[in-house]
Amino acid sequence: MQLDVVVGFFILGALAQLVRSDLRLPTGLYQSCVIFLLLAIGLKGGAALSTYSASTLIPQSLAILAFGALLPLLAFPLLYWIGKWSRLDAAATAAHYGSVSVATYAVAVALLEAKGIDYEAYFPLFVALLEVPAIVVGILLARKSMQNSNKGRLAHELTCNQGVLLLLGGIAIGAWAGERTATVMPFFGQLFHGVLALFLLEMGRVAAARLADVRGQGAFLLSFGIFMPLLGGAAGGALGALLGLSAGGIFLLAVLGSSASYIAVPAAMSVALPQANASVSITLSLAITFPFNVLVAIPVYLAFVQHWS
Template sequence: MPIDVLSANLASPALGFFALGVIATRMKSDLSFPEQAAKALSIYLLIAIGFKGGVQLRAEGISSSLALGIGAGLFLAVTLPLVAYLILRSFTPVSRIDAAAVAAHYGSVSVVTFVAATAFLSAMGESSEGFMITLLAAMEVPAILIGIYLARRGGGSTSNHRFMDTLTHGPIVLLIGAAVVGAATGEAGMAQLEGFLVTPFLGVLALFLLDMGIIAARRLGELRQAGLRLLAFGMVMPLIGGTAGVLLGTAIGLSVGGATLLAVLGASASYVAAPAAIREAVPEANPALSLGLALGVTFPFNLIVGIPLFYTAAQLLA
């Protein structure tokens, strides 16, 4: 990884605020973020990234690249949870139920990691295909379904949870809805909202990552009994998913930015939609393992190492 790319990432204010949240929490500080304020920041980020993606999608139009991109995203969403499950069952002491639950999280995607990667690409002067938002939405559900299937196959819950309810999960609705509005209004709409959705974006992201740093540091405590092999999984699995993503993205002709984002989607782990679905469908699973790994290990790993690493790989392969 070129030193200048890593240095640019480590020197970003957003990552600095994430580190501040972690350090403050580990120091036993009472620093906290009001729940409603954090929710408002999340809503802003989702609207901003969705709207911008919709504007780009309108400019690009429907193409074979869109079909190939969706196919690649779905391939990752189906394959990665199976790989994660196999690794967990072969090399860690977790049960079949917990392995299936963790696999669902690692096959699904993290919206916040995607947003952070978009901000990183913007800082690097890279653009990406507008349909990457569509890939994010398409990859959310399949891995959750596979994880639930693996859990039930191993004697898990027989809950009647409606799997497709995940599609109506708030962040997904907001992302897709904002993309639709962006596609409908195009550049004219962007011109009207640029001062609200573009200029303040990095500042809002910094505040949001401050809160995420606080939450991530708290989750680290839940992994003290997990063992080194499980902690290693939280760093190895994103490397596997990210490598697959950047190779697929490059193979189907995505831009450097697009291949980077596909890699980030493959490397990320869900800690919003997947926990909600797994909690209802597989109540026997231990949420501390899934959330602790996704938020306490994989999320910071991707922020610090993964995003610049996948970007560099995309540049080398382009």
């Protein structure tokens, strides 16, 4: 099992935090990396959309939306009945695990491209589609807690937050421009792995900084933070096989099912469920699930898919 080179930067960032180094990406550079990655992923996917028919994309997109609604329904009982969490905290955290981590997806794409493995180029569309259903289901699971929420502000956050806007905007520009995206792809394409490496350097530091929170919350956080990605990854891989995706596509859908949001969903939950304990959700998704996916799950999923394909 071989890790992609960009994972080394994540490990370096984590080590820097653990030895209490003053290493830290400037806030502006970190935000620039986020914007770059979202636009790069969206542009590439959008440019590929014109080569696929609606008869292929629509059924698959509907299946992806249903998948995004299913994942929080799998996570909620584990948190509510086994973890004995409050309905509010269980619903908010379940929404994190129904949505996706664009950074985790970017690592998976980087690994496929490094190994020369093909996948369906319209996958960024699926990434965008998976952002919203889990948030809606999480709110419905919380039920009574959304009575005092600002529904107008929530609707704006769902559709206009940075992640969704940049990803959908990149897809729209790529689909509109088609082959003309070649004029900007030397920037968004060739620099992708380098920018991802810088982003993961900071993510490693941030994840390591939350390890103390994991120790303070007990064994259940660690168990859920590892078991739920495996459950979501298995469901994603099975769905990919049912949809007839390529080996690379099955792998990517498993990765999306395994990931957990730490950007889009926290922003939406802060509006919809402000009383929920946001720190525990972020600790789970960022300090446990993200490192587990990057260091363990992604190479294991790829090895498994390659063996059975």
